[in-house]
Amino acid sequence: MPTVKCNVANCVYWGEGNNCQADAILVEIDQHADQNVDMSVSGSLAEGDLHRDSAKHSAETCCHTFRPKH
Numbered sequence: 670m671p672t673v674k675c676n677v678a679n680c681v682y683w684g685e686g687n688n689c690q691a692d693a694i695l696v697e698i699d700q701h702a703d704q705n706v707d708m709s710v711s712g713s714l715a716e717g718d719l720h721r722d723s724a725k726h727s728a729e730t731c732c733h734t735f736r737p738k739h
């Protein structure tokens with residue numbers, strides 16, 4: 670498992686030291702930032718949510734596994 674550092678502290682998967690605790694995350698391009706992605710607890714993506722995009726800079730990408738803490 671890679672270490673995933675994250676600064677989104679109000680995510681349910683966020684942990685101390687800014688470490689993501691999710692089993693898997695999905696990163697998308699910003700152009701798809703408004704899409705809701707169905708990612709199961711097992712880390713499996715629903716069919717249709719897997720595709721290939723490209724980005725030129727890290728600023729053009731974002732995490733879609735985010736779930737807000739309530």
Ligand code: SF4
Nearest residue numbers: 675680683689732734
């Ligand atoms: S799931 Fe995404 S937003 Fe949530 S802590 Fe992990 S990297 Fe950050």
